[in-house]
Amino acid sequence: MTIQVKVVERPIEDVSYMRATVKGLALTLKHLVDPHKVTVQYPDERWDISPRWRGTHRMLTTEDGKAKCVACGLCPTVCPANCIKLVPGEDEAGNRYPLVFEIDEFRCIFCGYCQEVCPEEAIHVGRHYENAEYDRKDFVYDLERLTAQQHPVCELWDPADKSGE
């Protein structure tokens, strides 16, 4: 062999092969007969997600089923990903409401600022993450879809309760 390999000097018992092999086989056999499985069998069982999990958005509604949103424009302003599209409207009584309210779930970074900034507690990030679609355009959630969501909403971090208890 012409290639010179650097020899690291080790004590004899460290370079023995048979003992190491037997030791290794014993270790793998131990795991074989006494497994410490941590895999979650996903579709059948799921992990409990944190109450502060920020996932798919949800628009809360008033008792008569209308969105709580008053189209103040704070959430599109604060949104760092610029994923909220809001066109405000006003009815005869002078109440503002959103004509168009769309959230692009693809653009969203799920920071939760929209929920934090909302004065009416209307828009929320939710404890939900299974929002796959077959088409990119289906990721733009309109107002109807946002109000139709049923999952629990995120409890944002509370400065008075830092560890979330």
Next chain:
Amino acid sequence: MMSTGLFLQIANPQLDPSTGVFIVATLVKMVIIFTIYMVGVAYSTFAERRVSAWIQDRHGPNRVGPQGFLQVAADGIKNFMKEETYPGYASKALFVLAPGLAFVPAMLTWAVIPFGSPLPTPWGRIDLVVADLPVGFLFTLAISSLGVYGIVLAGWSSNNKYALLGGLRSSAQMVSYEIAMGMSTVCVLLLAGNVSLNQVIAQQAQMGWNAFLLSVACLIFLVAAFAETNRVPFDLPEAESELIAGYHTEYSAMKFSMFPISEYANMITASAMMATLFFGGWDIPFTQWDNTGQFTVLKSFLTFGAFATKVLFFVFFYIWVRWTLPRFRYDQLMSLGWKILLPISLIYVVVIATAVLVLDMAGVTRGPMFGAVLFMINIVLMGALLFILDRGRLISPASSRLDRVRVERLRNVSRGRRTLNHPADKGA
């Protein structure tokens, strides 16, 4: 003890080869063996995935069918449906031929491996072996050396540097270990006095398993079999960290799938050879019931069960080792084959030949007594071998072996560490 009558019975074919019954029986045996073998190969891939998962605290494929048992079918369908690609400037004829060449030799070996005691039927006694060749053992050696052609041709015809390197590595490796393997089995032939595999089994039923009578040869054969089948820790031809996928880098779809299939086929064949040569073949341990007296259907079934159990154990052992050991470096592989296994097997042949000669001259009949003496010799040899070898010599940390001065220095380090770890020893 077995009567000489049984020896003659086994040595002579029970059915006249010219009769129609012989042809029909052989065809039926071929179909059965082929079916069981292919299912076994398919399920050994599945077993590999499940066992590896269990060893690594995972679940493995458990979705397709109950406990994932249909995963094999899903994989097969996937491989057939996938697109076949051909690399540019590949030697197309050889490129297509190579997967077949890799697979066929593994299967051919099964033709001569006896898988049960002879089965009595109304038309005569049928040997449970597809072809009871008088030179069965030489046949397996010849065929198993053919397996390397598939890999070398695959590597060469792909027109890919990684594939070529993988093919070259495998040819070097297989040639090296073939020699140690052949030498280790010479001892088996010395004891059996015959190259018919049925005789080898009969000898083991009489004297005790060769694993105990020829432990060192058994160990060498085991190591060489790992190298022959390109399994970890000798999977240099497909070392993915260096060679992408080695000789099958350019293959896709079913042609790619043929290489894993042939690997598992080789693995099962090597397990069967291991069981036949060193672990008594279809012999049921701790009893002489299966090799004395009349052959019955029940005996055939039970001996087949014993054989299958042994083969399955070795398949499991292969998998177990794969998920335990890391891969050798190339120079370590070569020096292990040429500088350690080959000399040991040569010396061992001499020792065993001498022992057999001395025992024969002393008038010890070839029976349990003969076996017991050999067993004692082997215990001593194994102890000495492991004691001498397992001191940094088996796998040298680099290409150069340690010189005496440095070994002495390292021994002192070991001693120092031992007293550090166990302060009680210091006082004693």
